[in-house]
Amino acid sequence: MIDLPGKxxxxxxxxxxxxxxxxxxxxxxxxIVNRVNAFDRLLHQKGLPGMxxxxxxxxxxxxxxxxxxxxxxxxxxxxxxxxxxxxLLGLNEQAGDFEDAGQSKxxxxxxxxxxxxxxxxxxxxxxxxxxSAAVIKLHSEVVYKVxxxxxxxxxxxxxxxxxxxxxxxxxxPVKVSPGAVGIAGAQTGIYPLExxxxxxxxxxxxxxxxxxxxxxxxxLKTNDKVKxxxxxxxxxxxxxxx
Amino acid sequence: MKIRIxxxxxxxxxxxxxxxxxxxQGVPVSGAMDSLSAQIANLxxxxxxxxxxxxxxxxxxxxxxxxxxxxxxxxxxxxxxTEIRRLPSHRPLFVPAGTDLYLENAGxxxxxxxxxxxxWHMPDVLGSRSTYITARLGxxxxxxxxxxxxxxxxxKLTATTKAIWNDLKGNAINYPKWxxxxxxxxxxxxxxxxxxxxxxxxxxDNASTSSFFSNGYVLGHNSxxxxxxxxxxxxxxxxxGELLSTAVTPGTIQVTNNGDLVLLMxxxxxxxxxxxxxxxxxxxxxxxxxxKPGDAINFKEISWKEAEKLYIQHQLELRKLAETIKxxxx
Numbered sequence: 001m002i003d004l005p006g007k008x009x010x011x012x013x014x015x016x017x018x019x020x021x022x023x024x025x026x027x028x029x030x031x032i033v034n035r036v037n038a039f040d041r042l043l044h045q046k047g048l049p050g051m052x053x054x055x056x057x058x059x060x061x062x063x064x065x066x067x068x069x070x071x072x073x074x075x076x077x078x079x080x081x082x083x084x085x086x087x088l089l090g091l092n093e094q095a096g097d098f099e100d101a102g103q104s105k106x107x108x109x110x111x112x113x114x115x116x117x118x119x120x121x122x123x124x125x126x127x128x129x130x131x132s133a134a135v136i137k138l139h140s141e142v143v144y145k146v147x148x149x150x151x152x153x154x155x156x157x158x159x160x161x162x163x164x165x166x167x168x169x170x171x172x173p174v175k176v177s178p179g180a181v182g183i184a185g186a187q188t189g190i191y192p193l194e195x196x197x198x199x200x201x202x203x204x205x206x207x208x209x210x211x212x213x214x215x216x217x218x219x220l221k222t223n224d225k226v227k228x229x230x231x232x233x234x235x236x237x238x239x240x241x242x
Numbered sequence: 243m244k245i246r247i248x249x250x251x252x253x254x255x256x257x258x259x260x261x262x263x264x265x266x267q268g269v270p271v272s273g274a275m276d277s278l279s280a281q282i283a284n285l286x287x288x289x290x291x292x293x294x295x296x297x298x299x300x301x302x303x304x305x306x307x308x309x310x311x312x313x314x315x316x317x318x319x320x321x322x323x324t325e326i327r328r329l330p331s332h333r334p335l336f337v338p339a340g341t342d343l344y345l346e347n348a349g350x351x352x353x354x355x356x357x358x359x360x361x362w363h364m365p366d367v368l369g370s371r372s373t374y375i376t377a378r379l380g381x382x383x384x385x386x387x388x389x390x391x392x393x394x395x396x397x398k399l400t401a402t403t404k405a406i407w408n409d410l411k412g413n414a415i416n417y418p419k420w421x422x423x424x425x426x427x428x429x430x431x432x433x434x435x436x437x438x439x440x441x442x443x444x445x446x447d448n449a450s451t452s453s454f455f456s457n458g459y460v461l462g463h464n465s466x467x468x469x470x471x472x473x474x475x476x477x478x479x480x481x482x483g484e485l486l487s488t489a490v491t492p493g494t495i496q497v498t499n500n501g502d503l504v505l506l507m508x509x510x511x512x513x514x515x516x517x518x519x520x521x522x523x524x525x526x527x528x529x530x531x532x533x534k535p536g537d538a539i540n541f542k543e544i545s546w547k548e549a550e551k552l553y554i555q556h557q558l559e560l561r562k563l564a565e566t567i568k569x570x571x572x
Contacts, residue, residue, distance in 0.1 A: 193377055
């Protein structure tokens with residue numbers, strides 16, 4: 001409950017002619033993440049005029065809208081920003097205490113740790129003064145929370161990493177495979193695509209984190225819960241989804 | 243109507259006005275870098291402004307018309323030519339089947355857009371035809387165009403497009419006397435890019451922020467559809483600390499931990515964690531889109547209120563353009 005801001009500290013600022021950000025705090029804190037998501041759900045029920053998309057982050061929610069539609073709406077203020085700000089602050093007043101984080105799914109993600117799929121597992125074990133088995137245990141025993149999606153399509157920033165596993169990112173990003181599971185700082189995450197990445201790679205999942213053909217392309221959404229399940233190489237090879 | 247690519251040139255892709263409904267799942271906007279020129283190319287043909295176009299970077303591409311075509315090229319830096327003559331840009335062109343066309347260097351600028359009557363026929367992927375190379379999404383199999391690709395029109399022509407077609411069709415290349423004055427949609431003063439103050443503007447010392455507006459920058463070689471490296475005086479912070487990642491958008495100018503500036507462009511990631519010194523006015527992004535590595539870029543401050551006003555005016559002018567072309571033919 002440290003640093004949980006009161007309603008009065010809510011800040012709204014413009015990010016483009018068609019987007020504003022609502023800032024709920026300045027720290028990574030589960031209560032703030034819950035508050036961002038509760039506000040996001042409320043906003044989707046009520047709907048700012050012209051709104052077509054929202055992007056929740058650790059401690060902020062960005063609302064994208066069509067400026068002309070917003071300007072045409074009977075809201076106080078002369079500019080689109082003034083109208084959006086007045087509407088969002090008003091919504092915050094009505095919003096209650098945001099204590100309920102809502103229903104969130106727990107998604108189990110199978111991971112083959114180490115070996116050819118986790119090039120950096122040994123390094124992580126050495127750095128953290130643990131052995132590989134302990135790293136795997138500490139990484140897979142926690143239920144993580146999806147704090148935000150960003151960086152590349154379907155990339156989830158997961159909160160809840162055991163502090164014993166904190167490790168700096170690599171000085172220079174290297175190419176990682178789709179499904180690579182990495183850790184860096186207080187965070188862990190899964191790379192959905194082949195991309196340069198700077199996190200320490202400890203394993204790989206055969207699950208597809210992003211698939212444009214699915215009705216929800218990103219497997220994970222903000223506020224979901226995630227659990228990793230260690231699997232063997234042969235289980236990885238046999239994995240066919242589902 | 244269809245064309246066959248003979249030489250794809252540099253990084254040619256299919257684009258429209260972008261993929262706006264999956265930002266929360268980390269999918270970038272993408273779309274034409276110079277959305278103004280993409281719209282002019284489409285509107286000149288009586289198309290919808292959001293129809294799929296081909297984005298060419300610099301010159302060097304060539305293609306052959308496999309059927310009689312109605313096309314339009316807009317943008318800057320290149321124009322269409324046949325074996326023997328240059329063809330005008332920013333206006334509809336009737337081109338008979340079997341004509342070889344080339345993209346030739348023409349003045350400053352770097353991106354050109356080829357529209358076809360009815361729009362290029364491409365699958366809708368997450369609400370857009372735009373190509374996003376990193377995730378191999380959209381366009382033609384999510385990739386750059388290549389030699390031998392055959393690309394055809396949807397064949398769905400508006401009444402305006404049909405009227406333009408009937409007016410121009412024949413046995414030889416034909417085009418009307420009018421053209422869209424693209425420069426009238428650009429600011430009168432194109433020497434500087436208008437920006438609004440970013441959320442973390444005050445994180446930098448006065449010397450840095452005043453130099454941001456008074457000293458120019460040069461576009462670095464590591465510049466692409468995701469972002470531009472801006473080389474010049476580096477920024478010094480007065481407020482230290484890490485910024486929590488939050489949504490960013492094309493036009494955001496971030497300052498890296500080394501004090502270097504990065505201008506995010508249309509394929510940029512959906513979230514970022516660097517302090518934001520400024521946001522480029524949306525209507526000046528097409529000017530940025532036409533810059534190439536080595537080009538100079540200068541910034542001038544406007545208010546957020548002014549930016550909104552300019553954006554609304556610009557949208558209105560584009561609607562008027564569509565209406566004017568429609569009324570000329572229908």
